[in-house]
Amino acid sequence: MASVETEPPPAQPSGKARRRTGAFIGAFVLLQFLIPLSYLTREDAGDERFTWRSFTGSEAPSCETSATLERAEGQREAISIEKLIHRDWLDYVGRNRRSVVNAFLQKQCEAEGVLQVELVNHCDDERGIREYSLRCGGERAHETVRTAAR
Amino acid sequence: MKALERYWFGDVALARPYLVLRFVLALLAFDTWLNMMPQGAKYGVGAFNVAHFPWFDGFVPSSAFYLGVLAFTGVLALSQALYRPHRIAIVLIAAGYTLGWACSLLDSVPYHYLLSLYLVCFVFFPMLSARAAFSRSDQAPRGSVAAYVLFCITTAIVYFYVAAWSAAEGQPYWLPMICCVGYLIISMQDRVELPALRMAAPLLVAAPLAFHFLAPQEGWLPMYMIGIALIVFAPVDWIHKLGRALTRPARSLVEERAEGGGIDERASQVFYLSLVGLVVAPMISMFVDLPGVKTGCTLTAIAMLFVMGRQLYFTPRLRPLWRVASLFGGCFALWITMTASNARFDYYREGALDADRRGDHDAAMMFREKADRYAP
Numbered sequence: 001m002a003s004v005e006t007e008p009p010p011a012q013p014s015g016k017a018r019r020r021t022g023a024f025i026g027a028f029v030l031l032q033f034l035i036p037l038s039y040l041t042r043e044d045a046g047d048e049r050f051t052w053r054s055f056t057g058s059e060a061p062s063c064e065t066s067a068t069l070e071r072a073e074g075q076r077e078a079i080s081i082e083k084l085i086h087r088d089w090l091d092y093v094g095r096n097r098r099s100v101v102n103a104f105l106q107k108q109c110e111a112e113g114v115l116q117v118e119l120v121n122h123c124d125d126e127r128g129i130r131e132y133s134l135r136c137g138g139e140r141a142h143e144t145v146r147t148a149a150r
Numbered sequence: 151m152k153a154l155e156r157y158w159f160g161d162v163a164l165a166r167p168y169l170v171l172r173f174v175l176a177l178l179a180f181d182t183w184l185n186m187m188p189q190g191a192k193y194g195v196g197a198f199n200v201a202h203f204p205w206f207d208g209f210v211p212s213s214a215f216y217l218g219v220l221a222f223t224g225v226l227a228l229s230q231a232l233y234r235p236h237r238i239a240i241v242l243i244a245a246g247y248t249l250g251w252a253c254s255l256l257d258s259v260p261y262h263y264l265l266s267l268y269l270v271c272f273v274f275f276p277m278l279s280a281r282a283a284f285s286r287s288d289q290a291p292r293g294s295v296a297a298y299v300l301f302c303i304t305t306a307i308v309y310f311y312v313a314a315w316s317a318a319e320g321q322p323y324w325l326p327m328i329c330c331v332g333y334l335i336i337s338m339q340d341r342v343e344l345p346a347l348r349m350a351a352p353l354l355v356a357a358p359l360a361f362h363f364l365a366p367q368e369g370w371l372p373m374y375m376i377g378i379a380l381i382v383f384a385p386v387d388w389i390h391k392l393g394r395a396l397t398r399p400a401r402s403l404v405e406e407r408a409e410g411g412g413i414d415e416r417a418s419q420v421f422y423l424s425l426v427g428l429v430v431a432p433m434i435s436m437f438v439d440l441p442g443v444k445t446g447c448t449l450t451a452i453a454m455l456f457v458m459g460r461q462l463y464f465t466p467r468l469r470p471l472w473r474v475a476s477l478f479g480g481c482f483a484l485w486i487t488m489t490a491s492n493a494r495f496d497y498y499r500e501g502a503l504d505a506d507r508r509g510d511h512d513a514a515m516m517f518r519e520k521a522d523r524y525a526p
Contacts (some may be wrong), residue, residue, distance in 0.1 A: 010164075010276040010293040018159060021296050024274075025158065029303060032267065036311045049202065050263050052311035055367040083508045086195040088256055100255065103200045103207075 044098045062094030063123035063130075069108055070116040079108065079117075096121055101132050102141050109136035158299050161292040163340040163386040165393040167275050168283035170301065170381050172231045174268055174374065178247065179228035181370050182220045183484060187440065188493045190217045191501030191517070192256050195508070202252045211253045213501075214442030219250045221435065221446030225480035226453055233400075233476035235277050236457045244269035261371040264308060271301040280397035290390040292340055299337045302382060305375075306333035309361075325364075328357040332383070340386055348385065355383035420470055427474035428455055434481040438488050439520070440497060447481055495524040 013021060039051040048054055067079040081090055085104070092100040101119060108117040118133045119141075134141040193199075194212035201207055223246035230239050247269060251262040274297035276282075285291050309330035316323040332354035339347045358379035362372040381389065428451045435447035454477050458470050488494050502517035 010295060012294050013159060013296070018155065022155075022158070025296065025300055028270070028300065029307070032304060032307045049258060049260070051315070052260070052308050053315045055260055055312075055365065055371055084196050085198045086192045086256070086504055087507065088192055089196075089198060089200075092200075092255065097255075100200050104198070107198055 044096075046095055046097060047099075060095050061123075061125075062091045063096070063121040063127065065090065065094045065119065065121050067104075067108070067117065067119040069111075069114050069118070072113045072115055093119070094121060096127065096130050098143075102134070105132060105134035105141050109134065157338065158296045159294045160338060160341050162295050162298055162337060163290045163389060164276070164278055164283040164293050164295070165290055165386070165389045166340075166381055167295050167298040167301075168278045168280075169389065169393055169396075170298070170378060171235060171272055171275050173377050173381060174265070174272070175227040175231035175235070175243070177370065177374055177377065178243075178265060179224040179231070179480070179483070180487060182224040182227075182247070182250070183487045184491055184493050185369050186220050186250065186257065187217055187488075188496035188500065189256065190220070190440070191497050191504060193254060195504060199253075200255045202255060202258075206253055209253065212442075214445070216250065216253070216442070217440050218442030218446035218449070219246055219253075221438075221440075221443040221484060222449045222453070223247045223250060225447055225450045225477070225484055227480075228483050229450070229454070229473075229476040229480035232479045233472050234279050235272075235275075237273060237277055239453065239457045240269065240273050240275075242453050244273060259368055261367075261369065261374070264304075264371075265374070267304050268301060271297050271304060273297075274300070280393075280400040284390065284394045284397055284401065288390070290340075290386050302333045302337040305378070305382075306330045309333065309358075325357060325361050328354070329361055332357055336382055339383075351383050351385065355379050358383075424458070424470040424474050427471070427478065431474065431477045431481045434478075434485050437485050438494070439524075440488070440494060443484075447484070450480070451477060492526055495521055495526060498524060 036051040036053075039048065039053065046060060065081060067081055068076050069079055070076050081093065081104075085093075089100060089104070093104055105117045105119060108114060114136050116133060116135050118131065120132075121127075121130045123129070128145055131144040132141040133144075190213045192213075193216040194210055197210050199210040201209065223243055226239055226246070227243050230236065230243065244266065247262075248266040251257040251259070251266070276293070276295060276297075283291060306329075309326045313323040313326040313330060316326065335347060336351060336354060338344055339351050359376060362375045362379075384392075432444065432447035432451045435443050438444075454473060458473055498517045498521035502514050502521055505511070505514035505517055
């Protein structure tokens with residue numbers, strides 16, 4: 001009689017179970033190989049998620065950010081970004097993270113009577129000056145890059 | 151058997167998947183409470199959010215949602231580490247943990263994605279009891295565990311990419327590449343026909359240890375990876391002895407002897423006691439005083455009820471009570487961790503600083519009052 005202290009090990013999988021397991025393993029491993037490679041096709045070089053390029057967060061310094069919105073009456077207003085969103089989001093915006101910049105501009109367009117929103121990141125390094133403008137109702141912000149003046 | 155099949159379905163010492171699963175679940179619980187929860191005050195600020203994946207766009211997680219998900223995940227993970235894990239619970243932990251980081255770019259810690267991959271592997275691990283993994287004899291039980299091999303391959307792929315990107319940038323890449331090769335071959339070390347690999351294993355472990363001691367890394371990644379490396383690379387005799395020592399209480403107390411089958415007269419007592427336990431355990435979270443945590447712990451109790459299912463009434467043994475005890479253990483651990491650490495203070499202090507900066511004085515005052523209460 002078997003001891004109660006022992007239980008049988010997991011049974012050897014049958015041929016069918018092996019084929020199913022093999023298919024899952026193949027798909028899972030393939031996915032893990034392909035996801036980091038997607039970095040090569042990303043338009044945003046600062047987006048290193050799921051790539052294993054680094055085990056630390058982004059260390060790129062944040063640029064100085066300013067934003068304005070244009071109302072239907074033609075009036076332009078400066079936006080105080082730091083009062084609207086958390087500092088971490090401001091860091092993302094300052095690092096030109098496109099998805100966050102787009103979402104921020106879209107969010108400003110939700111206010112009544114806003115025609116256009118513009119955001120400028122002034123960086124002292126090779127990133128230069130980046131201007132983003134979104135015509136409210138549009139899908140994606142237009143980006144202009146200029147070399148830093150200094 | 152073909153070579154590839156032998157690689158995936160060959161024997162491994164069952165002690166390894168048993169210990170890896172529990173080690174990662176236990177560490178994950180404390181990681182979520184101590185490192186992720188203090189960041190919770192960032193969530194929902196200004197009703198602005200960008201998720202990791204487009205299908206989450208439009209959803210703005212609040213602080214309470216984020217903390218609730220983390221409390222749920224952590225308590226369930228620790229309860230599964232304390233008592234025999236259940237596959238449904240592992241699925242829920244994987245879903246909860248992934249939801250926790252994926253719902254916002256505010257959590258962009260690289261290794262959280264790795265832990266989600268590990269949790270997917272764990273779903274397919276055998277849910278071993280201490281008795282199954284550590285027999286009374288000195289002979290370590292072995293069995294085919296393809297998911298454990300997949301776990302090692304997942305780790306190898308991470309090191310492969312670390313090496314590849316380093317090589318592309320002209321930096322030294324040999325150390326992560328040795329880690330990659332080590333994880334590719336080490337899952338075969340428990341097979342009797344490969345004694346040479348067993349001899350090399352203690353040397354191969356030096357690579358991941360050196361890498362994680364030397365390279366800059368965020369959060370608790372080095373703790374996870376060093377612990378995993380020690381379990382995966384250590385000689386089977388060591389692992390078996392360590393596991394036997396750690397599980398002695400479980401094997402002597404929890405795993406009571408199987409005496410026949412069928413329902414005995416204890417079943418109804420066990421049923422009512424378990425139900426009472428499931429109601430009482432989440433009440434411990436009332437003392438934690440963080441938004442969403444009560445809901446998270448209540449959901450954990452509901453998940454536990456779901457996990458136990460028919461077992462709750464139809465088991466003739468005390469297994470449901472041990473499950474409820476593990477839930478109590480998880481809730482107590484959360485409470486003690488929050489009381490003994492600065493996590494709660496950090497949450498309220500960060501909230502106060504951010505609210506001050508945004509000029510939201512009412513919120514700042516509320517956060518500051520709580521921060522003062524929990525200041526170390």
